Amino acid sequence: MNHSASNSSVPSVVVASVDQMRENIRRKGKLKGRQADDVSLEEVRALVGEAPHRRDLLIEHLHKLNDAYRCLHDRHLVALAKEMKLPMAEVFEVATFYHHFEVVRGDDAAPGLTVRVCDGLSCELSGAKQLIEKLPALLGNADVRVISAPCVGRCEQAPVAVVHQNPVPHATPELVVAAVNAKQTHQAMTDHVDFDAYVADGGYRLVADLHNGTSDTEQVLKAMEDSGLRGLGGAGFPAGRKWRIVREQPAPRLMAVNIDEGEPGTFKDRTYLERDPHRFLEGLLVAAHVVGIDSVYIYLRDEYHGCRELLTQALAHLQANPPCALPHIELRRGAGAYICGEESAMIESIEGKRGEPRMRPPYIAQVGLFGKPTLEHNFETLYWVRDIVQKGPQWFTSFGANGRVGLRSFSVSGRVKQPGVKLAPAGITVQALIDDYCGGMLDGHTLYAYLPGGASGGILPARLNNVPLDFDTLQEHGCFIGSAAVVVLSQHDTARDAALNAMRFFAHESCGQCTPCRVGTAKAVQLMQAPQWDNATLEDLNQVMVDASICGLGQAAPNPVRCVQTYFPHEVA
Numbered sequence: 001m002n003h004s005a006s007n008s009s010v011p012s013v014v015v016a017s018v019d020q021m022r023e024n025i026r027r028k029g030k031l032k033g034r035q036a037d038d039v040s041l042e043e044v045r046a047l048v049g050e051a052p053h054r055r056d057l058l059i060e061h062l063h064k065l066n067d068a069y070r071c072l073h074d075r076h077l078v079a080l081a082k083e084m085k086l087p088m089a090e091v092f093e094v095a096t097f098y099h100h101f102e103v104v105r106g107d108d109a110a111p112g113l114t115v116r117v118c119d120g121l122s123c124e125l126s127g128a129k130q131l132i133e134k135l136p137a138l139l140g141n142a143d144v145r146v147i148s149a150p151c152v153g154r155c156e157q158a159p160v161a162v163v164h165q166n167p168v169p170h171a172t173p174e175l176v177v178a179a180v181n182a183k184q185t186h187q188a189m190t191d192h193v194d195f196d197a198y199v200a201d202g203g204y205r206l207v208a209d210l211h212n213g214t215s216d217t218e219q220v221l222k223a224m225e226d227s228g229l230r231g232l233g234g235a236g237f238p239a240g241r242k243w244r245i246v247r248e249q250p251a252p253r254l255m256a257v258n259i260d261e262g263e264p265g266t267f268k269d270r271t272y273l274e275r276d277p278h279r280f281l282e283g284l285l286v287a288a289h290v291v292g293i294d295s296v297y298i299y300l301r302d303e304y305h306g307c308r309e310l311l312t313q314a315l316a317h318l319q320a321n322p323p324c325a326l327p328h329i330e331l332r333r334g335a336g337a338y339i340c341g342e343e344s345a346m347i348e349s350i351e352g353k354r355g356e357p358r359m360r361p362p363y364i365a366q367v368g369l370f371g372k373p374t375l376e377h378n379f380e381t382l383y384w385v386r387d388i389v390q391k392g393p394q395w396f397t398s399f400g401a402n403g404r405v406g407l408r409s410f411s412v413s414g415r416v417k418q419p420g421v422k423l424a425p426a427g428i429t430v431q432a433l434i435d436d437y438c439g440g441m442l443d444g445h446t447l448y449a450y451l452p453g454g455a456s457g458g459i460l461p462a463r464l465n466n467v468p469l470d471f472d473t474l475q476e477h478g479c480f481i482g483s484a485a486v487v488v489l490s491q492h493d494t495a496r497d498a499a500l501n502a503m504r505f506f507a508h509e510s511c512g513q514c515t516p517c518r519v520g521t522a523k524a525v526q527l528m529q530a531p532q533w534d535n536a537t538l539e540d541l542n543q544v545m546v547d548a549s550i551c552g553l554g555q556a557a558p559n560p561v562r563c564v565q566t567y568f569p570h571e572v573a
């Protein structure tokens with residue numbers, strides 16, 4: 001191509017000198033907006049250590065700051081973003097997503113002592129509203145604030161208040177005031193089977209035999225399959241089949257253990273963990289060996305402060321006296337988000353992100369934690385592994401009622417004399433559960449209704465008191481068993497109030513990712529407060545939430561509403 005001679009006469013223009021260009025590069029390399037100050041950087045480094053920092057530890061670092069300063073000062077967030085080489089917006093979004101982090105701006109003072117009163121259904125039945133109303137005046141301290149909180153996983157102890165990190169069971173105004181005045185802000189560990197006692201009773205022998213070849217891996221896998229054990233977190237997927245699926249995936253393979261237990265009415269995992277943590281850890285190690293797991297991440301609900309200390313100690317004892325080669329194990333702390341009970345949201349949280357569910361496929365068995373094939377299990381599923389393998393699958397299948405097979409741990413609360421975790425045959429009816437395991441109804445109370453599967457499992461009337469409680473038995477009635485959280489209502493209660501309590505919880509806990517869930521739950525709360533329900537509009541909301549939500553929260557939120565419409569129409573007419 002020929003160029004005209006005139007082009008050579010075009011004068012050159014100096015845009016910038018070399019020094020100016022270097023300065024421009026330096027400016028672009030700095031964080032935009034507010035810069036981290038030296039004091040804040042030193043305070044952050046003192047808690048989280050020196051760089052480099054793994055991205056997935058963001059939430060753990062936020063916990064350290066929140067524990068030390070009772071809040072998250074925005075200056076510390078800026079410093080943490082700089083330390084971790086993350087955008088400030090990303091750190092802020094994660095910090096504000098979780099309920100247990102409180103971001104404080106500028107020179108605002110850190111919040112004082114916080115007393116949280118659970119407003120879940122079981123606590124509401126036991127007088128939580130009155131407790132919330134009375135406490136501020138009784139405490140009479142401007143530095144102590146009283147707030148309501150979603151279910152804290154202690155429904156059998158209703159009503160429950162939490163003084164900082166110390167739960168006060170069967171709370172009365174006097175007990176809470178006494179705890180505040182005595183500065184009882186941290187929970188002590190419960191009496192439990194410790195490492196030495198567990199080993200003396202044959203503990204960790206199974207996993208040791210697997211590693212040295214005394215026991216056959218395939219036989220263990222077949223025992224799990226033959227037992228028919230299904231995931232006890234609520235989904236009910238066969239555990240043995242899950243092991244085999246993940247085992248067939250390419251290495252490296254990871255495991256994520258769900259102890260988030262956020263379903264209102266559920267407290268079985270906490271109860272078993274407080275009693276016998278090493279039985280769970282041995283089940284975890286057996287699963288890890290059979291499936292070929294390289295690293296394990298245990299996700300523990302933040303409300304379970306005593307359990308965290310107990311499990312930290314149990315892991316330390318195990319690692320100091322390993323029965324075999326151990327996989328890498330990390331204990332991760334939730335931060336107050338019911339949605340993280342959903343397996344993919346939990347994985348996002350372990351990765352240090354907002355706990356928002358993932359679209360599927362791909363399923364986490366193929367593409368899970370850190371993009372690797374992942375075995376996800378509920379705590380209780382692993383808790384039963386040792387017994388099933390050592391006693392044989394026929395031991396587990398020998399239990400059952402009304403044509404169902406196996407054992408179930410029912411978290412029972414509400415209007416019964418003896419609430420708590422009841423280990424009973426799968427397929428037991430609520431009437432048998434109340435009469436034979438809970439000492440009957442409270443004096444002056446008769447069965448009116450019950451929730452068979454926590455807040456999301458629906459509500460059934462007393463006339464359906466002989467429906468078997470197990471997977472697949474409640475679907476024809478518009479309910480499901482989930483994690484087997486049974487809340488018992490009496491003639492002094494209404495199903496509509498129970499449904500409204502559940503919907504308020506869903507609206508509070510929606511991650512906001514799905515518009516139908518985010519908007520639908522809030523709109524449903526408004527409609528359900530009316531003396532007479534607009535059933536047509538509510539059903540429109542129900543259907544949209546079921547069809548368009550990507551996870552179980554939005555899909556199951558309509559269950560209590562539909563049950564009230566079906567079984568208790570007289571309450572909303």
